[in-house]
Amino acid sequence: xxxxxxxxxxxxxxxxxxxxxxxxxxxxxxxxxxxxxxxxxxxxxxxxxxxxxxxxxxxxxxxxxxxxxxxxxxxxxxxxxxxxxxxxxxxxxxxxxxxxxxxxxxxxxxxxxxxxxxxxxxxxxxxxxxxxxxxxxxxxxxxxxxxxxxxxxxxxxxxxxxxxxxxxxxxxxxxxxxxxxxxxxxxxxxxxxxxxxxxxxxxxxxxxxxxxxxxxxxxxxxxxxxxxxxxxxxxxxxxxxxxxxxxxxxxxxxxxxxxxxxxxxxxxxxxxxxxxxxxxxxxxxxxxxxxxxxxxxxxxxxxxxxxxxxxxx
Numbered sequence: 001x002x003x004x005x006x007x008x009x010x011x012x013x014x015x016x017x018x019x020x021x022x023x024x025x026x027x028x029x030x031x032x033x034x035x036x037x038x039x040x041x042x043x044x045x046x047x048x049x050x051x052x053x054x055x056x057x058x059x060x061x062x063x064x065x066x067x068x069x070x071x072x073x074x075x076x077x078x079x080x081x082x083x084x085x086x087x088x089x090x091x092x093x094x095x096x097x098x099x100x101x102x103x104x105x106x107x108x109x110x111x112x113x114x115x116x117x118x119x120x121x122x123x124x125x126x127x128x129x130x131x132x133x134x135x136x137x138x139x140x141x142x143x144x145x146x147x148x149x150x151x152x153x154x155x156x157x158x159x160x161x162x163x164x165x166x167x168x169x170x171x172x173x174x175x176x177x178x179x180x181x182x183x184x185x186x187x188x189x190x191x192x193x194x195x196x197x198x199x200x201x202x203x204x205x206x207x208x209x210x211x212x213x214x215x216x217x218x219x220x221x222x223x224x225x226x227x228x229x230x231x232x233x234x235x236x237x238x239x240x241x242x243x244x245x246x247x248x249x250x251x252x253x254x255x256x257x258x259x260x261x262x263x264x265x266x267x268x269x270x271x272x273x274x275x276x277x278x279x280x281x282x283x284x285x286x287x288x289x290x291x292x293x294x295x296x297x298x299x300x301x302x303x304x305x306x307x308x309x310x311x312x313x
Contacts, residue, residue: 040228052081053084067115076170076176090107108186131234131254134254147162157203162183166180255282267302276292277291
């Protein structure tokens with residue numbers, strides 16, 4: 001998770017609108033097999049005032065990168081007000097934590113970024129990624145799946161990764177947080193990026209729950225409804241944060257769904273060193289607290305691996 005910094009911002013009011021997509025986002029490579037239903041998204045998210053703006057693009061390198069580039073241009077705050085969403089059918093050059101490359105096939109995943117200007121102290125902005133994870137965990141649990149968060153920015157179903165979240169602060173707009181999220185929705189086992197990943201479709205099948213045929217209209221609707229459900233849930237959490245100007249109203253709810261807490265973990269740090277211990281909690285600024293050799297240490301960056309009882313990752 002990128003460390004968030006900068007002065008606390010305030011929400012920017014704007015007329016709810018649909019506007020043309022920037023040319024940098026347009027390509028013809030998108031697989032339109034499962035396009036998002038933009039009218040449904042508009043009805044549920046924009047018309048009620050939950051979000052100021054929502055753009056669907058066919059294909060782009062990275063929704064986060066597009067918004068970071070836009071932040072360097074004049075009029076960014078007016079063009080991309082607080083609670084603006086950019087979502088892509090296909091993402092070909094995404095970057096995860098520690099600049100790892102990843103992509104999402106057209107029509108099979110959700111790749112979205114949200115522009116936020118939260119009224120939070122800079123030291124609490126780490127929690128925005130965790131809030132996005134909490135929202136998704138709730139949506140997946142409502143569909144009957146035992147989802148949980150893996151600190152700092154992944155959502156898993158029984159230790160299989162279904163989503164990754166990444167926050168960034170534009171240098172030219174330090175009051176802004178760009179929150180990106182990728183969710184595997186309709187991917188088959190052979191489409192997954194890594195063996196330990198999963199998708200909503202696979203988990204519904206594994207749990208014996210109703211699951212649409214991959215090429216059906218119901219599959220397309222599932223993808224749209226998942227995006228709408230997640231953004232609605234996140235909007236509610238953000239309203240609670242915004243009203244308090246603090247993460248406190250949802251802090252304990254977040255901690256309650258982080259499966260890392262209480263687990264034996266291995267932390268691999270950017271300098272190549274590692275630490276082993278028991279994750280004991282989440283610090284006020286969002287860092288993971290780990291008891292290592294009887295001493296409490298805090299980690300705000302690094303890869304965290306849950307260890308099995310035998311000691312393997």
